[in-house]
Amino acid sequence: xxxxxxxxxxxxxxxxxxxxGNSIMAQFAVKPRHVRRPFIDxxxxxFQVVREINAVADREGKRPIVFMTxxxxxxxxxxxxxxxxxxxxxxxxxxxxxxxxAMKSNHRVGRFSDVAVDREYNDRxxxxxxxxxxxxxxxxRNLEVADVVLVGVSRSGKTPTSLYLAMQHGVKAxxxxxxxxxxxxxxxxxxxxxxxxxxxxxxxxxxxxxxIRNERRPNSKYASIENCRFExxxxxxxxxxxxxxxLSSTHKSIEEIATTxxxxxxxxxxxx
Amino acid sequence: xxxxxxxxxxxxxxxxxxxxGNSIMAQFAVKPRHVRRPFIDxxxxxFQVVREINAVADREGKRPIVFMTxxxxxxxxxxxxxxxxxxxxxxxxxxxxxxxxAMKSNHRVGRFSDVAVDREYNDRxxxxxxxxxxxxxxxxRNLEVADVVLVGVSRSGKTPTSLYLAMQHGVKAxxxxxxxxxxxxxxxxxxxxxxxxxxxxxxxxxxxxxxIRNERRPNSKYASIENCRFExxxxxxxxxxxxxxxLSSTHKSIEEIATTxxxxxxxxxxxx
Numbered sequence: 001x002x003x004x005x006x007x008x009x010x011x012x013x014x015x016x017x018x019x020x021g022n023s024i025m026a027q028f029a030v031k032p033r034h035v036r037r038p039f040i041d042x043x044x045x046x047f048q049v050v051r052e053i054n055a056v057a058d059r060e061g062k063r064p065i066v067f068m069t070x071x072x073x074x075x076x077x078x079x080x081x082x083x084x085x086x087x088x089x090x091x092x093x094x095x096x097x098x099x100x101x102a103m104k105s106n107h108r109v110g111r112f113s114d115v116a117v118d119r120e121y122n123d124r125x126x127x128x129x130x131x132x133x134x135x136x137x138x139x140x141r142n143l144e145v146a147d148v149v150l151v152g153v154s155r156s157g158k159t160p161t162s163l164y165l166a167m168q169h170g171v172k173a174x175x176x177x178x179x180x181x182x183x184x185x186x187x188x189x190x191x192x193x194x195x196x197x198x199x200x201x202x203x204x205x206x207x208x209x210x211x212i213r214n215e216r217r218p219n220s221k222y223a224s225i226e227n228c229r230f231e232x233x234x235x236x237x238x239x240x241x242x243x244x245x246x247l248s249s250t251h252k253s254i255e256e257i258a259t260t261x262x263x264x265x266x267x268x269x270x271x272x
Numbered sequence: 273x274x275x276x277x278x279x280x281x282x283x284x285x286x287x288x289x290x291x292x293g294n295s296i297m298a299q300f301a302v303k304p305r306h307v308r309r310p311f312i313d314x315x316x317x318x319f320q321v322v323r324e325i326n327a328v329a330d331r332e333g334k335r336p337i338v339f340m341t342x343x344x345x346x347x348x349x350x351x352x353x354x355x356x357x358x359x360x361x362x363x364x365x366x367x368x369x370x371x372x373x374a375m376k377s378n379h380r381v382g383r384f385s386d387v388a389v390d391r392e393y394n395d396r397x398x399x400x401x402x403x404x405x406x407x408x409x410x411x412x413r414n415l416e417v418a419d420v421v422l423v424g425v426s427r428s429g430k431t432p433t434s435l436y437l438a439m440q441h442g443v444k445a446x447x448x449x450x451x452x453x454x455x456x457x458x459x460x461x462x463x464x465x466x467x468x469x470x471x472x473x474x475x476x477x478x479x480x481x482x483x484i485r486n487e488r489r490p491n492s493k494y495a496s497i498e499n500c501r502f503e504x505x506x507x508x509x510x511x512x513x514x515x516x517x518x519l520s521s522t523h524k525s526i527e528e529i530a531t532t533x534x535x536x537x538x539x540x541x542x543x544x
Contacts, residue, residue: 013531015440020292023341024365027377036542038531065372069295085372093296093359100337100357105299115525116480125526128432132407160400163435168287208388253387254397259285259310270308 005056005064006032009049009079011072014038017089021067024087032065040070046078057083071107120170127166127173134174135159140191143174148265149195150175151188151239152202153231154222155212157249157257161202164254169262169269183234188242200261201239201246206232208250277328277336278304281321281351283344286310289361293339296359304337312342318350329355343379392442399438399445406446407431412463415446420537421467422447423460423511424474425503426494427484429521429529433474436526441534441541455506460514472533473511473518478504480522 006025008017014036025032035056037049056064066084070076080086094105115121133139134146136159143149148165150158154177162173176189192199204212206228213223221227239246245264249257262269278297280289286308297304307328309321328336338356342348352358366377387393405411406418408431415421420443422430430447437445448461464471476484478500485495493499511518517536521529534541 013527015527015531016291016295019288020361023288024362024369027343027362027366027379028369028373028375029378030373030375034544038535038542063372065369071299085368087365087368089292089365090296090299092364093361094299096357096359097296097300097337100335101300101302103300103302106301107299116523121525125432128435132431135404159404160397160439163400164439167432167436167439251388253393255285255287259287263310270310272306 003030004032004062005035005060007035007037007049007053007064007066007068007084009037009040009066009068009070011041011070011075012038014069017067017069020089021065021087024067025065035064040075040079041072043074043078046075050079050082053082053084071105124167124170127170128163130172131162131166131174134172135162137176137189137191143191143195145172146174146195146198147171147269148173148261149192149199150202150261151178151192151199151235151244152246153178153204153209153228153235155209155216156202156204156235157254158202160254161249161257161261164258165261168255168258171262171266171269178231178235178238180231182238183231186238188238196242196244198265199242199244200265201235201244202249202257203232203236203239203246204248205250275302276304276334277307277332279307279309279321279325279336279338279340279356281309281312281338281340281342283313283342283347284310286341289339289341292361293337293359296339297337307336312347312351313344315346315350318347322351322354325354325356343377396439396442399442400435402444403434403438403446406444407434409448409461409463415463415467417444418446418467418470419443419541420445420533421464421471422474422533423450423464423471423507423516424518424521425450425476425481425500425507427481427488428474428476428507429526430474432526433521433529433533436530437533440527440530443534443538443541450503450507450510452503455503455510458510460510468514468516470537471514471516472537473507473516474521474529475504475508475511475518476520477522 008014008021010017040046040049053064064084066086067089069089071090098105148171150162152158158175162175165171165173176192182189210223210225210228217223247260280286280293282289312318312321325336336356338358339361341361343362370377422434424430426449434445434447437443448464454461482495482497482500489495519532
């Protein structure tokens with residue numbers, strides 16, 4: 001059931017407005033309809049959005065919620081009088097900070113001024129490329145420059161977590177699967193030997209693993225609950241033996257897993 | 273030069289606090305030191321953070337800025353009296369919304385309550401898998417279910433943009449390179465023929481392309497400025513001929529490119 005409409009309005013991508021607005025909305029038992037309006041950087045576009053907000057207010061018979069991250073005063077002044085309940089996310093915090101810093105704000109739009117010359121941005125792109133080249137144990141080359149190496153059975157969540165670490169945090173995250181051959185041998189994949197200190201394990205509830213694997217290869221031995229139970233149990237005892245810390249991905253989002261890994265393996269990355 | 277310290281404190285991953293706090297800080301000509309403190313969910317951890325903030329205040333001789341997204345009242349009450357300048361990001365917006373909705377907030381932590389059963393979350397993971405399987409023209413299988421197909425010369429930014437579309441927006445984004453063979457033939461790669469409507473092009477300044485390619489394969493023909501100029505010119509005229517819209521990735525972040533693509537190709541995805 002949709003009980004109201006929420007607008008996210010920004011002169012940039014609107015991702016900040018959306019991320020933050022969603023975490024505010026999650027505090028309420030409502031199922032809103034979300035409307036994103038990025039790149040609102042001219043008066044024309046601003047008037048268009050105001051018409052849209054007012055039309056929704058008429059149609060739904062209640063004020064839509066409007067989260068906005070806009071820095072241009074002229075655009076702000078067009079949106080403010082709309083018939084929504086407006087939350088001005090920048091101004092609310094920028095004004096007290098201007099006082100704190102005894103400094104005027106610069107009305108800068110967006111996180112990166114010019115990506116072609118932004119060091120942090122280029123580190124992120126480099127990390128994404130590294131992570132893709134080191135997905136699923138594809139390459140042992142340059143593993144010494146990895147920040148983190150994720151290990152775990154197939155489909156335990158290593159790939160999305162690695163990509164998230166790279167994309168969000170600029171962390172070079174390799175990942176290496178633990179496969180039946182490793183369990184037969186009873187040792188970690190040999191390529192991991194020199195890098196045990198930066199290994200981190202993902203495990204998963206066998207029933208959930210079986211469900212995920214069945215979507216890919218229905219009714220295979222690979223996906224069977226017996227095999228999933230066996231692999232998970234073997235992987236966990238191998239990690240325990242090798243002193244690799246791990247967590248279960250079953251009920252955790254990639255955001256939570258990635259943040260936990262950073263905190264445990266690279267606490268230095270929490271300060272930058 | 274680091275002029276102050278900024279803390280991001282959260283009972284969850286702290287990503288909301290960080291994303292939002294950074295866009296606020298970007299409004300000021302300061303170069304702060306960033307300290308992330310995720311998962312602050314017990315009184316002990318909260319007292320520890322307060323000690324850390326106070327120590328920084330003493331050392332730097334000025335108040336650190338503290339952005340916090342915390343929902344538990346007891347934890348909030350421990351952090352609030354610290355010697356930083358505290359911005360309570362949840363409360364500031366939640367209280368007026370409680371009034372608007374005539375409803376109490378539920379103090380929920382995090383974006384996903386349980387990912388194992390969250391539809392939106394599972395759509396994102398599925399999109400990431402699809403995007404990886406369809407990176408760099410690897411597979412023509414199931415291209416009909418792609419939401420977007422990115423095209424462009426090698427190293428124009430297709431892969432990071434595709435992954436971002438999948439991870440942030442749950443969009444199934446395939447990508448297919450335009451290569452010298454396509455230019456010789458004078459046609460789009462045949463696998464794209466039925467899907468021209470959902471194709472979107474990335475182009476890039478030849479000098480920047482040459483720089484990026486030189487990092488990978490120094491002094492190759494592939495990376496030479498002449499070849500980069502030729503490929504970019506050929507790709508642009510092919511996209512023009514085929515009626516594929518495109519943008520230049522040279523000075524744009526993947527966030528901006530992804531949002532522009534959504535707006536142009538899948539405006540329905542801006543409402544959800």
